[in-house]
Amino acid sequence: MKKVNGKYDVIHCHDWLTMKAGVQLKEKLGVPLVVSVHSTEYDRSGWIYPNQWFIDIEKEGMEKADIIIAVSNFTKRILVEKYNIPEEKIHVVHNAVYRLGRGEKQDIVLFLGRLTIQKGPEFFLKAAKKILDHSDIKPTFVVAGKGEMLSRLINQSVDLGISQHIMFTGLLTEEEVEHIYRIARVYVMPSVSEPFGITALEAISAGTPVVVSKTAGVAEALTNCLRVDFWDVDEMANKIISLLKYDVLHSTISDEGEKECDLFTWDGVADETMQVYRGVI
Amino acid sequence: MTSVCFYFEVHQPMRLNRFSVFNIGKTESPFDYFDNQLNEKIFHKVANKCYLPTNKLLLDLIDQHDKKFRISYSLTGTFIEYCQKHVPEIIDSFKDLVGTGAVDLIEETYFHSLSGLYTDLTEFEEQVYLHNSMLKDLFHVTPKVFRNTEAIYDNRIAKKVADMGYKGIITEGAKKILDWRSPNYVYKAVDNDIKVLLRNYMLSDDIGFRFSAQGWTGFPLTADKYSSWMAQNQGDLINLFMDYETFGEHHWQDTGIFEFLKHLPENVLNHEHMDFVTVRQAVERYEPRGTIDVPWAISWADEDRDVSTWLGNDMQRACFQELQDLGPQIKKEKNQKKLEAWRKLQTSDHLYYISTKGFEDGAVHSYFSHYDSPYDGFINYMNILQDFKQGMKPKP
Numbered sequence: 264m265k266k267v268n269g270k271y272d273v274i275h276c277h278d279w280l281t282m283k284a285g286v287q288l289k290e291k292l293g294v295p296l297v298v299s300v301h302s303t304e305y306d307r308s309g310w311i312y313p314n315q316w317f318i319d320i321e322k323e324g325m326e327k328a329d330i331i332i333a334v335s336n337f338t339k340r341i342l343v344e345k346y347n348i349p350e351e352k353i354h355v356v357h358n359a360v361y362r363l364g365r366g367e368k369q370d371i372v373l374f375l376g377r378l379t380i381q382k383g384p385e386f387f388l389k390a391a392k393k394i395l396d397h398s399d400i401k402p403t404f405v406v407a408g409k410g411e412m413l414s415r416l417i418n419q420s421v422d423l424g425i426s427q428h429i430m431f432t433g434l435l436t437e438e439e440v441e442h443i444y445r446i447a448r449v450y451v452m453p454s455v456s457e458p459f460g461i462t463a464l465e466a467i468s469a470g471t472p473v474v475v476s477k478t479a480g481v482a483e484a485l486t487n488c489l490r491v492d493f494w495d496v497d498e499m500a501n502k503i504i505s506l507l508k509y510d511v512l513h514s515t516i517s518d519e520g521e522k523e524c525d526l527f528t529w530d531g532v533a534d535e536t537m538q539v540y541r542g543v544i
Numbered sequence: 545m546t547s548v549c550f551y552f553e554v555h556q557p558m559r560l561n562r563f564s565v566f567n568i569g570k571t572e573s574p575f576d577y578f579d580n581q582l583n584e585k586i587f588h589k590v591a592n593k594c595y596l597p598t599n600k601l602l603l604d605l606i607d608q609h610d611k612k613f614r615i616s617y618s619l620t621g622t623f624i625e626y627c628q629k630h631v632p633e634i635i636d637s638f639k640d641l642v643g644t645g646a647v648d649l650i651e652e653t654y655f656h657s658l659s660g661l662y663t664d665l666t667e668f669e670e671q672v673y674l675h676n677s678m679l680k681d682l683f684h685v686t687p688k689v690f691r692n693t694e695a696i697y698d699n700r701i702a703k704k705v706a707d708m709g710y711k712g713i714i715t716e717g718a719k720k721i722l723d724w725r726s727p728n729y730v731y732k733a734v735d736n737d738i739k740v741l742l743r744n745y746m747l748s749d750d751i752g753f754r755f756s757a758q759g760w761t762g763f764p765l766t767a768d769k770y771s772s773w774m775a776q777n778q779g780d781l782i783n784l785f786m787d788y789e790t791f792g793e794h795h796w797q798d799t800g801i802f803e804f805l806k807h808l809p810e811n812v813l814n815h816e817h818m819d820f821v822t823v824r825q826a827v828e829r830y831e832p833r834g835t836i837d838v839p840w841a842i843s844w845a846d847e848d849r850d851v852s853t854w855l856g857n858d859m860q861r862a863c864f865q866e867l868q869d870l871g872p873q874i875k876k877e878k879n880q881k882k883l884e885a886w887r888k889l890q891t892s893d894h895l896y897y898i899s900t901k902g903f904e905d906g907a908v909h910s911y912f913s914h915y916d917s918p919y920d921g922f923i924n925y926m927n928i929l930q931d932f933k934q935g936m937k938p939k940p
Contacts (some may be wrong), residue, residue, distance in 0.1 A: 397566055487900075489919055501564035505923040508565070511858040512922055519900055 272544045273297055279317050282324025289327060295543040298328035303341055306456040309380035319335070322346050329543045332356050332375075332536065334459040356535045357484045358459045358529040365470035365517075366445025370402040370501055373447035373471070375440065375462055376454075378410030381451035383476065383493045385412070385419060388452070390470025392423045393500035400507050401428060407443060409434045444469040448513070449506045453493045454479050462526055463488065467520035472513055474502045484527075488519035547781050547821040547829070548730070548774060548812055549741065551649035551714070552788040553690075555620040555656050556590065557893035559583050559914055563924050564637060568931045574885030577928050582914065584630055594792035595628070599637040601802060603644070605809050611646040613809035614820040615726045617788070618691050621654030621675055622681070622891060635682065640852045642683045646824035649679050651687040651710065657890035658854055660692050661841060662868050671887065672708065672744050688712060689823040693892050695743065695785070695844040696851060699837065706738035712827035714785065714842040717742035721836050728779025739827045740836055741843055743785040747774060752786040756799040764800070767807035775815045780830045854895040859922040863895060867927045887930065889925075897921035 275297040276285035276395070282298065299408045304317040314453040325331055325346055331353045333339040341354055342348045358527065384406060391404040406416065406429060413431065415447040420426040444450070450466035450473045457479035464481060466473050467488065475482050476493040506513050561579040568716025571577070619638065627634040641647045653659055653671035660668050672690070674793050679685050689712035690705045695717035705713050727742035750770065754760045762769070774782055787794065795801040812818050821829065845853040855861055867890060873885050895912045898921045915921040 329726070393566075486917070487919075488917075489923075490916055497564065497566065501566065501927075502923065504565045509859075509862075509922070509926055511862045512919060512926075513902065515859050516856055516919060 265496060273468040273540050275299065275540075276313040276324070277301060279320045280325065282320055286324060286327045292428060295307055295329040296327060297330055297332065297539060298324050299332040300338055300342060300458070301334055302458045303338070303345070305345060306338075306458055307379075307381055309383075311380060318346075323474050328352070329540055330354060332539055334358055336483055337478065337480045338458040354535075354539050356532055356539070357480070357527065357528045358461050359532045360461060360464035360468050360524055361442055361529070362467060362521075362524050363444055363469040365521075366442070368433070368448045368471075369446045370400075370507070371405050371447040372402050372507075373405050373407065373443060373455075373466070373527045374404075374445065374451055375407040375410055375435075375466075376452070378406070378416060380412070381457070382408075382410075384416055384454045386453040386493050386496055386499065388416060388419050388423060388425070388429065390453070390499040390503060391420075391429065392425050393496060394504055395425050395428055395502070396403040398504050398508075400428065400504060402448065402507060403430055404428055405430045405447070407432045407435050407440070423475075438464075438518070440513065442468075447471050448534055449474065449503050451456070451503065452476060452481075453491075453499065454478060455493055457481070457490055459484075464524065467517075468524045470517045470521055472506050472516040472520060474506070476498060482543055483521065485520070487523050489516070501529065546587055546774070546777065546779060546802055546818050547826065548818060549616070549781055549783045549821050549826045550614070550934065551616040551618065551650065551783070551785045551823060551824060552790075553584055553618050553620075553691075553694075553785070554595070554788040556583075556623050556626050557656070558622055558888050559586070560894065560924055560928060563927045563931070565927055566925075568927055569934050571931050574828065574932065576818045577885060577931075578888065583626070587626045587630050590789060590793050590931065591634060593797070594789050595631070595634050596637070597797075597802065598788065599634065599641060601805060603637065603641055605806065606641070606644045606646045609809050609813065610646055610929060612813060612820060614646045614648075614822045614825070615641075616648040616650055616689075616823045617641075618650035618652050619650065619679075620656040621678055622656060622888065624678060631701065631877040635663050639683060642685060646822070648689075648824045649683060649685045649687050650714070650823055651675055651679070651690045653693055654678065654692050654886045655890050656892055657692060657887070658696070658851075658864065658892050659698055659890060660704075661851065661864075662853075662871075663802045664871075665700075665704050668704065669708065673844055687824075689714065689741070691785075694853075697740075697838055697843070698841040699839055701841075702733035702738055702740070702838075703735050706733065706736040707815055707917075712739040712741055712823060714741045714743070714783070714823065715838075716842055717744055717783070718842050718849040720849065721838050721842060725834060726779050728777055729833040730781060730827065730830040731834050731836045733837055734837040739830075739832055741781070741783050741823060741826055742836075743783050744842070746779075747777070747782060748784045748786050751784070751804075752790050753793070755790075755801060755804070765804065769803050770804070771808065771811035771815060771818075775818060780833075781821070781826055783826075822901040838872050848901075850908055852901065854892055857898070857900050857918075859926075860895050860898045861916070863898065863925055863929060865925070866933070870929070870932060882932075889928065889932070894921075894925050898900075898925065 274422045304313045374387040420429045452475045454476045459480035463473045474489045654674040690710040691714040731740040
């Protein structure tokens with residue numbers, strides 16, 4: 264701390280890891296503090312036993328901040344309701360995407376993300392079971408990513424009797440991720456609590472329609488998607504099958520969604536962030 | 545003389561139940577497709593906010609003005625069925641209105657369908673006859689003027705309607721068909737002598753869309769102001785066509801819409817050169833001043849004033865095609881229940897919910913839709929059509 268020199272207009276920090284440092288710098292330098300919230304402890308824990316230690320750090324950072332940037336209205340509500348932050352202090356700036364472009368679609372239904380409670384991979388497997396039981400369509404369900412739930416998920420797919428249709432890829436490289444987005448026919452994001460969910464934008468930017476949880480920020484921002492409750496695996500299966508079965512549905516969401524991606528640019532995010540800075544300096 | 549021809553579309557669709565792909569092939573009765581609970585709830589709400597109070601007000605106004613205040617209605621078959629089932633006093637009040645002699649009824653397809661756009665117009669004709677006999681039975685009225693679903697019109701429909709014996713047909717006074725010409729005259733169709741009444745969309749939308757828009761230069765709209773606007777219009781006839789739900793439902797009571805309506809007749813009649821006519825009187829009194837040629841269908845919907853509201857994307861066109869293709873098979877089966885369900889599925893609203901049109905119109909669409917998105921609307925409707933196609937096999 265002693266080594267901080269120079270003149271700064273604003274301190275901007277992101278999530279709990281950096282908040283204590285941000286608060287101390289603000290106090291030392293007397294400069295406004297902007298805090299971006301990309302996720303809260305409630306999201307990361309899937310609302311099951313959130314750790315009070317993290318919550319306290321987050322709360323302190325948010326209280327000391329002059330203004331807060333939340334990645335969605337969904338997150339803004341959590342900050343208001345769980346952290347008691349005044350609404351007018353929170354500015355929503357949605358995330359953006361670099362467009363990927365389409366590939367040759369294959370019969371793949373994709374889950375991609377950390378294999379944790381928050382991301383809801385077990386609901387993906389339950390929906391897969393419904394689809395495989397009730398329809399003649401037998402796609403491959405790809406679970407891409409790693410995480411603490413991996414072995415449990417493998418066991419679950421064996422117990423459900425669908426393991427031959429499920430492919431666990433482990434962690435993919437950036438190139439592999441882009442490739443799988445491009446060739447998947449449907450992307451599913453069944454998150455229990457997702458502040459934004461850039462993966463959904465990445466998928467649709469590759470022409471892959473997305474079925475997203477209503478408890479995800481992207482669900483409020485993206486018009487051309489199918490929304491479901493993460494626990495409603497019947498409806499999730501209904502929507503996935505419909506995308507596989509009705510070509511016109513797939514092509515319309517895919518075309519309209521790809522167009523809509525133009526609205527989500529990082530330049531736009533930068534502009535909005537600058538606006539927020541101007542409001543405090 | 546400039547006549548004001550006030551006409552209201554009165555319609556409620558039969559909204560569909562949630563129907564997933566897992567339900568396909570398991571339906572016991574085709575009437576299970578319809579969400580009776582939701583439909584009843586909405587109907588009661590609109591009846592109390594709009595139908596009952598507006599009917600009463602208009603009846604009073606006709607009496608007060610010694611029947612010089614005249615209006616016309618187009619009541620869809622599905623609307624009438626709702627009344628019969630849930631709020632029969634609405635039918636009684638329409639009977640009272642018709643009984644004044646100052647109210648005329650307009651013909652249309654019973655199911656408010658897009659059958660006028662089918663390749664084969666037999667189904668269209670049958671639905672018009674159904675509507676015709678419904679009006680005859682209930683109100684003892686035989687309309688002379690026809691208004692197709694959402695004012696959808698093209699040369700082929702006009703020809704068909706003329707052949708069926710109607711003297712007039714209503715459509716939108718769209719710029720693209722009128723060009724420099726005014727909607728405030730009667731026109732005729734291109735291949736025959738049916739008279740065409742054209743909606744004055746500026747004045748109609750002042751009430752229908754803009755009445756409660758606070759950012760609009762005309763706000764607040766008073767009956768006095770509005771009547772003076774009409775009085776400045778040149779021409780024989782000002783056609784004001786709008787959803788009946790404009791009164792009390794699209795614009796709530798607290799916007800002052802009923803007060804506006806209450807004072808409208810006296811303010812119009814204060815202008816000596818103005819009066820009110822029903823659609824029947826309009827076609828009897830005025831001669832055509834020109835011809836309108838409409839090779840591609842127009843309507844009163846959205847900014848485009850065409851049929852893209854119902855058939856603008858591939859999902860809508862796929863459903864429309866499925867629906868149309870089911871026809872010959874259902875008619876062969878001679879199963880009354882199936883035929884009726886198929887017809888209720890033809891109500892244009894089901895396709896309207898699937899529209900993905902741009903932001904401005906999209907906002908209007910989502911206001912009227914009970915689906916989360918047009919995609920949900922498509923999945924639900926298409927699943928039902930697939931089930932219908934499978935022939936309603938009994939549960940295994």
